[in-house]
Amino acid sequence: MAAIPMTDPSPAPLVSLTWTDHITGTRGYLVVDRLVRGVSSGGLRMREGCTLAEVTGLARGMSMKEALHFDADARYIPLGGAKGGIDCDPRAPEAYGVLVRFLRAVRPYVEHVWTTGEDLGLSQDLVDRAAAEAGLVSTIQAVYPLLHDEAVARRRLADAFALTVDGIGLDELVGGCGVAEAALVALDRAGTDHRDARVSLQGLGTMGGATARFLSRAGLTVVAVADVKGTIANPAGLDVEALLAARDAYGTVDRGVLREADQELPADAWLAADADVLVPAAVSYAVDASNQASIRARWVVEAANMPVLPEAEALLTARGITVLPDVVVNSGTNAWWWWTLFGDVGADAEEAFGHTRRSMRALVGRVLERAEADGSTPREAAHALAAERLPVMAERFGWYR
Template identity: 60%
Template sequence: MSYLEVTWTDPATHARGHLVIDRLVRGVSSGGLRMRAGCTLAEVRGLARGMTAKEALNYDPGARYVPLGGAKGGIDFDPYDPRANDVLTGYLHAMSPYIERFWTMGEDLGLRQSTIDEAIAKIGLQSSIQAVYPLLDDETKARQRLSDAFQVTVDGVGLDELVGGYGVAQAALTGIAHLGLTSPTAFVQGFGSMGGATARFLARNGVKVVGLADVHGVVANPAGLDVETLLLSRDRHGGIDRAELGAGDVQLDGDRWLDVPADVLVPAATSYAIHAGNAHRVRAKLVVEAANMPITEDAEVGALVIPDVVANSATNSWWWWTLFGDVDPTAESAFDKIGTTTRRLTGRIIGEPSPRKAAQRIAADASDEIARLFPAEQFPTRACPADLSHDRVQMMVCGRTW
């Protein structure tokens, strides 16, 4: 059972937004905010549960950063709609008491961090992660360190947009080595922050990216796509500029993304992209979950699957490693930490009969250790969540509806 579930309705558009706090550690939780048409409470609940595991998997007893609890936010609205920013601002205003005290968050599917930051400033909050500030030894230095990191660019792309995909690429390369694949090819579904960075670092490590999918369809080339050109010309939603396609590149309908032959498949867009109805079309030998929950539980995929809680965990952890001082605000320090951690975790699960169950086991053991070291009674919440309710918000706290 989740610790807290909140559902909000926008009075102007009737869009619905959800927040689920799965668990608090030291009174705080962590998890991003997504916006997509069709986002449900059940989806957000599953994502929040995954965040609890993702946080715990990166527990290091010798680090300054102690993993937080898991949470997730989701808004059922089209991010391309011209009213999207107003809906986002209304949602964040409604959730502001939780952002102030319990929930730290950043970008996820359909949203960019810069868009969230603009809305956060508009409603008068300090930051989307201000709930964690009381846990810092030196807030001023920590915030400066994170700010400095967000100013770093690597070959035209911000470091914050690269860290997640760098981790996914490291997980994929570990899987490729484990399977003994030679001259591997890859298809990446989704070309936003996660998919774009994954494609870049796979290509830079000798993996031929033969196909990409975005909201407009599929582009493919068996000889390999020019990932760098497409990456640097994409729009803010990860859309590929078709004017930049090269000779030999072909365009396909979006529903044909599983028809492009590749050794490695990286679903990096929506949840539930691979399901019982299309799993038989997966021909890859290795599937690396860059998106959150891209494969449904009833889908039978005949490939080695590296689960999202391992593959994409660097997106979240890099913020905290930087804020708490476990990495410096440089690309070199970030990539070193992400690479070492992701390869280690992937190596621990990849030879198991079920890598997903192995990851869940490791996360559960780490959660138990964190709970033992930091019992909840030592970190009481700074207000009862039920006292924070207001108009157009329905809440469930530990099973009780308010």
């Protein structure tokens, strides 16, 4: 499936670097795809097998997410796209030391051009602790010069991060709220009653767990959830809140909380679940040309970054299965950070959820309408919308490369 190219005077990333840890030999990567007003945005992930190509693709995706959320009338100033990645198992004993040394090595970029935060394998608390040990003021300090009142903005974001809703931090929940809203828009456009819809998810970590909660509370039935130990399934519906309460820091569920009717199935069983909505919310490249044949869902909603390979998406599309792309679906987390920091929303959970729902509903609606009008896939439609917005951003803010 050919993606519609983004309008860009230089398609190559601005910065692409590989770091090698002098102690363990572990490799880390930083890619700055583009700058807007001299700053870029994108998380830092840690997983065994992470590659420069993966980080490059993620950085380009961040450029698109920023462009898709550009609102000329908002306080939120769009940034460029970037991403960091470390090829290390986050559970390994040496992982934290590697993280600190990576951040120490790329410290000048974090200080001046790269705002970052948690991503796959890392929590925000862990990233913040490692950043402080590496001598950084904050992982988002590069954006501070763009703020009208830095002290007020930083306090507002800190207050927002301190909020919890039913035991889960607001920073975890907003991303899942956005993913859930994307799925609900698709269901609503198809005329599907939420109470008749069934969901299967891969991953019950930060994004997957929050998505499961919001979809369950919207009336959908969560019938399968996969973590590193395998798939937990129940055709009558899982107790989502009990599973969330029994997770460890990596999103692995304590099987001791399972009910008698709950089933333990192989790791890939979530793909073939009898569900209307499939949510890959864990790792990249989870759905390939081979295992896509198992999918029976009507919609695949990409909560993770790059979970569906292009050849798999082409085959799914040919079978009438719609893939809602990651650059749209999971963009709410990144946008919430900046909505809060720049003052479009305050440190208030209901305000954050309301703004996220309205923004995601409007964005997903535009993407699906564009896809229908162009006879394209939602991903191609998202690329087209981003390509139209980037020149507008460049005209307003200029290109800083």
